[in-house]
Amino acid sequence: MDKFNDELHEIVLSEDGSFTAYSKEYDEHYHSTRDGAMKESLLKHVIPAFKIKEYKEEINILDICYGLGFNTLATMYYHKKNSLNSKLNIYSPELDATLISSLKNFTYPKEFDEFKHIVLELCEHAVYSDENFHIEIFLGDAREYVRRFENKFDIVYQDAFSPSSNPTLWTLEYFADIKKAMKKDALLTTYSIALATRLALYKNGFNVYINSEEGIRKSTIASEAKLQNFSLVDMEHKIFCNKDAKPLRD
Numbered sequence: 001m002d003k004f005n006d007e008l009h010e011i012v013l014s015e016d017g018s019f020t021a022y023s024k025e026y027d028e029h030y031h032s033t034r035d036g037a038m039k040e041s042l043l044k045h046v047i048p049a050f051k052i053k054e055y056k057e058e059i060n061i062l063d064i065c066y067g068l069g070f071n072t073l074a075t076m077y078y079h080k081k082n083s084l085n086s087k088l089n090i091y092s093p094e095l096d097a098t099l100i101s102s103l104k105n106f107t108y109p110k111e112f113d114e115f116k117h118i119v120l121e122l123c124e125h126a127v128y129s130d131e132n133f134h135i136e137i138f139l140g141d142a143r144e145y146v147r148r149f150e151n152k153f154d155i156v157y158q159d160a161f162s163p164s165s166n167p168t169l170w171t172l173e174y175f176a177d178i179k180k181a182m183k184k185d186a187l188l189t190t191y192s193i194a195l196a197t198r199l200a201l202y203k204n205g206f207n208v209y210i211n212s213e214e215g216i217r218k219s220t221i222a223s224e225a226k227l228q229n230f231s232l233v234d235m236e237h238k239i240f241c242n243k244d245a246k247p248l249r250d
């Protein structure tokens with residue numbers, strides 16, 4: 001466990017018993033320590049997304065950003081646990097190449113034990129493929145990476161550090177690029193419930209929904225198509241009540 005710690009990262013135990021990390025560079029944890037790393041991945045990203053997309057034969061996922069890889073690993077865990085037959089293609093940008101290679105020393109929850117060989121392959125080659133899963137980590141800037149895609153993704157996990165510590169991954173212009181990369185019936189999940197985030201999504205033509213799973217704080221779902229499974233946020237009312245509110249800009 002100690003081997004994971006370096007001058008920029010420190011391993012930290014979160015509330016649900018899974019380990020996350022603290023970034024000294026961003027002065028922020030990789031997950032909410034209160035909600036727990038594993039619970040956050042499953043309940044704010046994977047479960048709400050698969051509620052809508054589970055029926056598909058092939059699912060393309062954009063995982064922003066890879067970090068410790070919880071969202072990618074929790075997606076594979078959910079897929080196996082529910083005996084899904086779909087082919088999953090996961091594309092994930094990550095700026096920190098040193099972090100990726102250090103993940104072989106990270107202490108993951110036992111639910112990920114069966115993916116140890118995949119973690120090792122990703123640490124070494126940043127790519128893994130078998131009959132069910134294709135995973136690619138792009139070692140570079142997410143802003144540049146998302147512009148490569150058009151009408152490609154069914155699901156986007158928007159899980160960058162917070163808008164205050166990593167604003168470039170939350171702007172109106174960034175979400176415009178994300179929207180172009182998404183299919184018309186795709187959905188985006190994010191832990192952020194900030195009005196500025198929801199405005200950046202809404203002003204790009206997304207409907208904004210509340211994800212409320214038991215035992216975890218609320219989060220946001222965005223989709224161009226109307227969704228039945230989540231309650232819609234009345235954005236016009238929010239704008240009316242918060243006249244000075246603005247999305248972040250580049």
Ligand SMILES: C[S@@+](CC[C@H](N)C(=O)[O-])C[C@H]1O[C@@H](n2cnc3c(N)ncnc32)[C@H](O)[C@@H]1O
Pocket residue numbers: 029030031041064065066067068069070071072093094095096099140141142143159160161166169
């Ligand atoms: C909150 S963490 C992601 C947590 C991750 N989803 C997980 O489940 O472990 C944010 C990550 O974004 C990376 N990052 C920050 N700016 C980036 C950028 N412009 N492009 C790609 N990655 C970036 C950081 O290095 C960090 O690993």
